[in-house]
């Protein structure tokens with residue numbers, strides 16, 4: 001369903017059941033999978049590829065060549081820069097900006113107003129020198145956090161609200177504060193994990209909430225919790 005007040009340019013490819021709401025623009029060469037929703041006044045630029053079932057809400061802007069997976073939620077006012085990749089099942093909450101050089105894995109949560117930078121030495125004059133940032137599958141970034149470019153946020157890691165991340169965050173590690181520091185470990189479900197049991201070179205941590213087990217390297221455990229096993 002295309003609202004008469006929307007603009008879908010010739011050469012845009014729309015799958016079955018795509019909804020384009022009032023004031024939205026879908027430019028030529030954009031490809032929208034089955035059931036994609038483009039909310040009011042959102043813009044999908046040329047060459048962007050949007051996976052089936054993805055919802056792009058009011059005023060969001062997906063730039064040219066961006067690749068967004070299936071069943072992603074692109075919140076109100078979100079900006080996805082050119083050629084950025086966002087994996088399936090991720091959620092970008094309201095007003096998140098994902099700039100060129102940032103790659104978002106699958107099932108990643110990015111809280112409202114969180115932001116990424118993409119140049120370590122920005123100036124208004126001259127060219128950008130993009131440095132890259134990767135957010136691995138299942139990681140969560142709290143509201144209003146800032147991710148300084150050049151870091152890797154590991155799978156299922158968690159960044160607390162308002163934190164400023166300046167270093168890599170290993171998988172399952174919780175970081176808090178400014179600058180962000182490791183404070184513990186979190187489960188796949190996001191719940192904090194308590195003390196672990198040494199098994200060979202790894203430490204086994206059991207989630208008190210969902211019962212799943214998380215394994216982390218012994219050295220990392222000691223480094224984060226500042227305790228020897």
Ligand SMILES: [Zn+2]
Pocket residue numbers: 187188189190191207208209210211212
């Ligand atoms: Zn759990």
